[in-house]
Amino acid sequence: MSNRQQLIVIGNGMVGHAFVEKMIEADGLARFDVTVFGEEPRAAYDRVHLSEYFSGKNAEDLALTTAENYREQGIDLHLDTPVVEIDTDAREVVTRNGTRHGYDRLVLATGSYAFVPPIEGRDQDGCLVYRTLEDLDAIRDHAEHGRRGVVVGGGLLGLEAANALKHLGLETHVVEFAPQLMPAQLDLAGGDMLRRQIEALDVRVHTGKATQLIDAGENHRLRMNFADGEALETDLVLFSAGIRPHDELARKAGIAVGERGGVVIDDQCRTSDPAIYAIGECALWNRQIFGLVGPGYAMADVAVKQLTEAGETAAFTGADMSTKLKLLGVEVGSIGDAHARTPGAQAYATINEPDATYKRLVVLDGKLIGAVLVGDSADYDILLQYARNGLDLPEHPESLIAPAGDGPPALGPDALPETATICSCHNVTKGGIIEALDGGCANLGDIKGATKASTGCGGCAALLKSTVDHELAKRGMEVNTDICAHFSHTRIELYHLVRVEGIRTFAELLERHGRGLGCDICKPTAASIFASVWNEHVLEPVHQPLQDTNDTYLANMQKDGTYSIVPRVPAGEITAEKLIVIGSVAKKYGLYTKITGGQRIDLFGARKEQLPPIWEELIEAGFETGHAYGKSVRTVKSCVGSTWCRYGVKDSVGMAIHIENRYKGLRSPHKLKFAVSGCTRECAEAQSKDIGVIATENGWNLYVCGNGGMKPRHADLFATDLDDEHLIRYIDRLLMFYIKTADRLQRTSVWLENLEGGLEYLREVVIDDRIGIGEELESQMQAVVDSYRCEWKSTLADPAKLKRFRSFVNSDQPDDNVLFVEERGQIRPATAEEKRQRAGTETLAEEA
Amino acid sequence: MTVAERTESTWIDICALDELVPQSGVAALVGKRQVALFLIPHTEPSVYAIGNWDPLGQANVLSRGILGDLDGEPVVASPLNKQHYRLRDGQCLENSVSARSYPVRVVDGRVQLAQPEA
Ligand code: SRM
Ligand SMILES: Cc1cc2nc3c(=O)[nH]c(=O)nc-3n(C[C@H](O)[C@H](O)[C@H](O)COP(=O)(O)OP(=O)(O)OC[C@H]3O[C@@H](n4cnc5c(N)ncnc54)[C@H](O)[C@@H]3O)c2cc1C
Ligand code: SF4
Numbered sequence A: 001m002s003n004r005q006q007l008i009v010i011g012n013g014m015v016g017h018a019f020v021e022k023m024i025e026a027d028g029l030a031r032f033d034v035t036v037f038g039e040e041p042r043a044a045y046d047r048v049h050l051s052e053y054f055s056g057k058n059a060e061d062l063a064l065t066t067a068e069n070y071r072e073q074g075i076d077l078h079l080d081t082p083v084v085e086i087d088t089d090a091r092e093v094v095t096r097n098g099t100r101h102g103y104d105r106l107v108l109a110t111g112s113y114a115f116v117p118p119i120e121g122r123d124q125d126g127c128l129v130y131r132t133l134e135d136l137d138a139i140r141d142h143a144e145h146g147r148r149g150v151v152v153g154g155g156l157l158g159l160e161a162a163n164a165l166k167h168l169g170l171e172t173h174v175v176e177f178a179p180q181l182m183p184a185q186l187d188l189a190g191g192d193m194l195r196r197q198i199e200a201l202d203v204r205v206h207t208g209k210a211t212q213l214i215d216a217g218e219n220h221r222l223r224m225n226f227a228d229g230e231a232l233e234t235d236l237v238l239f240s241a242g243i244r245p246h247d248e249l250a251r252k253a254g255i256a257v258g259e260r261g262g263v264v265i266d267d268q269c270r271t272s273d274p275a276i277y278a279i280g281e282c283a284l285w286n287r288q289i290f291g292l293v294g295p296g297y298a299m300a301d302v303a304v305k306q307l308t309e310a311g312e313t314a315a316f317t318g319a320d321m322s323t324k325l326k327l328l329g330v331e332v333g334s335i336g337d338a339h340a341r342t343p344g345a346q347a348y349a350t351i352n353e354p355d356a357t358y359k360r361l362v363v364l365d366g367k368l369i370g371a372v373l374v375g376d377s378a379d380y381d382i383l384l385q386y387a388r389n390g391l392d393l394p395e396h397p398e399s400l401i402a403p404a405g406d407g408p409p410a411l412g413p414d415a416l417p418e419t420a421t422i423c424s425c426h427n428v429t430k431g432g433i434i435e436a437l438d439g440g441c442a443n444l445g446d447i448k449g450a451t452k453a454s455t456g457c458g459g460c461a462a463l464l465k466s467t468v469d470h471e472l473a474k475r476g477m478e479v480n481t482d483i484c485a486h487f488s489h490t491r492i493e494l495y496h497l498v499r500v501e502g503i504r505t506f507a508e509l510l511e512r513h514g515r516g517l518g519c520d521i522c523k524p525t526a527a528s529i530f531a532s533v534w535n536e537h538v539l540e541p542v543h544q545p546l547q548d549t550n551d552t553y554l555a556n557m558q559k560d561g562t563y564s565i566v567p568r569v570p571a572g573e574i575t576a577e578k579l580i581v582i583g584s585v586a587k588k589y590g591l592y593t594k595i596t597g598g599q600r601i602d603l604f605g606a607r608k609e610q611l612p613p614i615w616e617e618l619i620e621a622g623f624e625t626g627h628a629y630g631k632s633v634r635t636v637k638s639c640v641g642s643t644w645c646r647y648g649v650k651d652s653v654g655m656a657i658h659i660e661n662r663y664k665g666l667r668s669p670h671k672l673k674f675a676v677s678g679c680t681r682e683c684a685e686a687q688s689k690d691i692g693v694i695a696t697e698n699g700w701n702l703y704v705c706g707n708g709g710m711k712p713r714h715a716d717l718f719a720t721d722l723d724d725e726h727l728i729r730y731i732d733r734l735l736m737f738y739i740k741t742a743d744r745l746q747r748t749s750v751w752l753e754n755l756e757g758g759l760e761y762l763r764e765v766v767i768d769d770r771i772g773i774g775e776e777l778e779s780q781m782q783a784v785v786d787s788y789r790c791e792w793k794s795t796l797a798d799p800a801k802l803k804r805f806r807s808f809v810n811s812d813q814p815d816d817n818v819l820f821v822e823e824r825g826q827i828r829p830a831t832a833e834e835k836r837q838r839a840g841t842e843t844l845a846e847e848a
Numbered sequence B: 001m002t003v004a005e006r007t008e009s010t011w012i013d014i015c016a017l018d019e020l021v022p023q024s025g026v027a028a029l030v031g032k033r034q035v036a037l038f039l040i041p042h043t044e045p046s047v048y049a050i051g052n053w054d055p056l057g058q059a060n061v062l063s064r065g066i067l068g069d070l071d072g073e074p075v076v077a078s079p080l081n082k083q084h085y086r087l088r089d090g091q092c093l094e095n096s097v098s099a100r101s102y103p104v105r106v107v108d109g110r111v112q113l114a115q116p117e118a
């Protein structure tokens, strides 16, 4: 269409992408055809959380969008296509491929690159930087063949990079030119405390060191030679000595850049060429470059408004560089003028060596203008609010950093003015939250959706929640703990209603206490409660529609719609015959096999209609279902114990089998994992389980409420030297109490942490029977134990239940979109690309 | 084309109504297409048909999701990643994608689907 203008964005990093998103929201696509050029091979990803690439996330997890999303929105995205020239006279950009594209408006979002100091030898193999996913791949490759790594630069990013090297198993060193760590954010004493803590974590810190030459080492690949004559050998040098703006395009095109780099912009994010804007880390505003994503987002906002709203006066007004983070596990916070450089500023400081904390306040005229926190940043949010909003400090400002117990004056969300920034990543103020509540948001989730607060670095999560809760309470709205829109009850209330009123079906529960049809939240919750209380078969016609798909088919759904099968192997003990059966079943049905982290074997790639015949064979050989699909007891891990092990003091395998057989099939608010170790060496890792048992000379020690997973928690020692009978009694009581009182999808760890009175109270209930429900809990557990049946066995005996496993109601053909390819001698799901190739042009799925 | 305009011959017989599972879904094969059929008894309409293909999860699974309503609108939650699809028209409520939607009716206890366009 001819009346549409051409808008080109150079750079598809975090800010360039935010710009495009905001443009879409502001309906800018009605006015502009948008074309985006990105130098990196993939669409925008979350650079802020880049380091998580080394702790489990992959490129997909970090992706902020996909090329398809852009295409769907009608945006022309060119990846792996750097722009090499801007012709401001012709209003055209030229890409590396030599193509030219005309623009009416141009946005520079080219970000910055890692600065590598001009040290001789810095170009060798093994000298790397930390900025892109490709950089991280290179670091990982080099770390594999090395033992030691050195980070050059002891600032924020340098320490983050050091953490990464440590994760990769390297002996890690940090070399900093300044006499202290984090010179930009911390004062000398703060830097010193940080250094001590980091050294205690086995990262060696060398301050006041200037690297002069990197040459070949003797014991390691490289040698760094310092100005003071000393040297350090290493296999890998990671430069993290600051960033430099990508301003070369602008420079070449004659657009104004700063003396030390950066594309100069005004408050409206315009460069010296009126058709060109610059945003993010490439932009220089008021002689400052902002190395954070929040200010970049704010610039994107301003630029979008400029482009879409005539006469718009939105302005970028600078940003605050306060930071709070955890570096190598050490909490650090820095606010405002941390160095007390403002004339007339005065400081208060506390150093607590035993706890290894350092806190400093910088004060001017009764207001807080700066702060440094090392070792404990719990006060950060509050101090930041004092500083940002110019709140009057209490009479004794030092009370703000006094040791806990002396009761620092509370500063609740109420004390904050409406202009107070709650989320700095997305620039959301308290006023913005109130507005969103007025606009119909009713809970934290709504607020996050509407304002994006807390969806960036996540640092503001606690403050956001307390602000929202507080505002809701002020409106007389109860902070909503209903499980969903269909029931005005918590899970615990529903549990009691079910038990007390003898409710056995969802229809009845809905009729008496709910409304509507129910949903995927309340239905599985109700199903789990029915199973814990009445223990009827989960595939009874009245219960089946309530189950998550995994429970519906008594197997775990995989990404391609097939299922995995995990037969129970109590305590991980298995005979050769049974191993052979698993092997031959896998072979017969062509399944992928893998030993799980729970001491059993998982068989993957079964279509639902294959599940019954497979189980027929497994049950024939004496296997039972392993409940890998349910929120229920999973495994009881064991070590080999006294039967074989020369250290074992008790038969851990025997006890583990006993426990697994007792509790198998028990459904609960979340999954339950157990372990039994035969001695204090703890090879079964019982202290990371919901229920952990460790043999002693005199009996069993019982540990409770631990878990691994997303947020690991060490189990607490609950009781010592128990005999078999007491051990089981306590587990019975504890588990039933958990089932009665926990929230949906709440692991025992989180449950205990939220339990009023904590571990002490739990001991009173379970051991001392203070509230007199001990026997009731035991008999309720016994009822579940007595009514155990293998769900697969009873399913196979019931033709009505088996009908659900047919592939189609009107055909027995298999799902033709399930396709496998071979890898490492076994099957794996074919990728979309592989499916396309296999099928030729005719797609099997409904994409057409 | 609206349902009323269709002629008798374009309806395909799928299965008996009692092959459907109350408050749940089953998959049916219509030519090469997979269709998810849902039954919510005592409501009008009580039978819904949308594609079995989950456009976000990229697998044929929608018939295996949990039924429910969001603000009164009947939906199925994808068993893979829990996005909700409106039974009425297949629209995904969390994303701009949608599942296919098929006209469906019950005649003499038989479930019938309008012949999908090629
Ligand atoms: C198969 C297995 C991985 C493996 O190949 O080893 C596995 C596979 C899955 N785990 Fe796991 N977990 C497996 C051991 C573990 C362990 C290790 C252990 O049990 O010793 C943990 C950490 C320990 C713990 O739970 O405390 C673990 C922590 C998780 C979590 C995080 C739980 C948490 O509280 O943070 C989830 C997500 C959830 O449950 O919400 C999860 C979820 C899953 C799901 C169900 C994800 C899903 O929805 O598809 C995977 C099912 C795959 C399947 O089809 O079987 N899995 N998972 C392991 C099965 C053990 C078994 O024999 O049953
Ligand atoms: C390890 C790490 C941790 C961080 N942690 C935090 C944090 O906790 N909090 C925080 O606020 N910030 C953090 N940051 C900084 C944050 O990532 C940046 O502020 C943010 O990415 C800046 O966005 P941007 O779009 O301006 O630049 P970038 O994200 O760098 O994007 C610029 C893009 O433009 C491309 N480009 C450059 N030149 C051209 C060209 N000529 N043609 C086409 N494309 C081009 C680049 O390849 C790049 O993809 C961190 C950064 C790193 C590296
Ligand atoms: S098996 Fe567990 S850890 Fe591995 S991908 Fe699945 S859920 Fe994640």
Ligand code: FES
Pocket (backbone or CB within 6 Å): A422, A423, A424, A425, A426, A453, A454, A455, A456, A457, A458, A459, A460, A461
């Ligand atoms: S401050 Fe980063 S998400 Fe709110």
